[in-house]
Amino acid sequence: MRKTIICIDRDGTLIHDTRDHLFLGRNNDWKSKVKLLPFVVDGIKLMNAIPYSSIYMITNQPGVAINDYPLLTVDRAREVCRYVFDIIKSKGAVINDFFLCPHADFEYIKTKPNAAFNKNLVHENCGCLKPSLGMVFNALKTDGTMPENADLYVIGDRSSDVQTALNINGTGILIPFKNEPGEEEKLTKLENQADMHISSTLLEAAKFIHSRVKTSA
Ligand SMILES: [Mg+2]
Numbered sequence: 001m002r003k004t005i006i007c008i009d010r011d012g013t014l015i016h017d018t019r020d021h022l023f024l025g026r027n028n029d030w031k032s033k034v035k036l037l038p039f040v041v042d043g044i045k046l047m048n049a050i051p052y053s054s055i056y057m058i059t060n061q062p063g064v065a066i067n068d069y070p071l072l073t074v075d076r077a078r079e080v081c082r083y084v085f086d087i088i089k090s091k092g093a094v095i096n097d098f099f100l101c102p103h104a105d106f107e108y109i110k111t112k113p114n115a116a117f118n119k120n121l122v123h124e125n126c127g128c129l130k131p132s133l134g135m136v137f138n139a140l141k142t143d144g145t146m147p148e149n150a151d152l153y154v155i156g157d158r159s160s161d162v163q164t165a166l167n168i169n170g171t172g173i174l175i176p177f178k179n180e181p182g183e184e185e186k187l188t189k190l191e192n193q194a195d196m197h198i199s200s201t202l203l204e205a206a207k208f209i210h211s212r213v214k215t216s217a
């Protein structure tokens with residue numbers, strides 16, 4: 001039996017990721033800033049209806065590595081993930097589990113010249129920061145599924161999400177939300193060589209996966 005494993009990014013894909021909401025969890029009023037994006041619940045419900053499917057939330061949280069946000073610990077970042085997971089569940093849509101990467105790499109550090117970083121969380125190759133595959137492998141392990149027995153999708157708002165899919169011969173689905181400097185260039189490169197699809201909402205992404213599952217069945 002082949003499984004459909006869908007990994008979904010958190011910020012900018014499941015919930016709003018605006019400048020104001022950056023580093024969710026760094027303040028104590030973070031819960032009021034969590035807002036699901038349109039069609040997220042419908043999209044996940046449709047994915048839940050795909051036979052032998054599992055859904056995992058995978059999120060880079062390099063803000064945890066920044067010393068300037070003492071409240072944003074690994075535990076806090078997990079709490080935020082759990083909260084998003086619970087909101088979605090309360091609306092009748094199921095995410096199986098979630099994984100986060102609390103590390104910052106040198107490329108990230110360069111984008112924050114005024115921030116002080118926790119050296120213990122700075123890694124050039126932690127193995128879990130997307131587009132590395134650590135969180136996807138965690139999802140597969142939790143699922144009890146070997147990569148060769150899975151059709152893998154990674155959905156997100158960044159080129160790194162799409163690249164994560166491609167790094168495991170999966171399909172990347174981009175739902176553009178807010179482009180960072182340099183994003184457009186990275187995406188153009190991916191478009192030319194990749195199994196990458198662009199959707200406007202998570203529901204559209206779910207419909208695309210449905211159509212794939214039907215044609216391969
Ligand atoms: Mg994102």
Ligand SMILES: [Zn+2]
Pocket residue numbers: 101102103126127128129
């Ligand atoms: Zn990591």
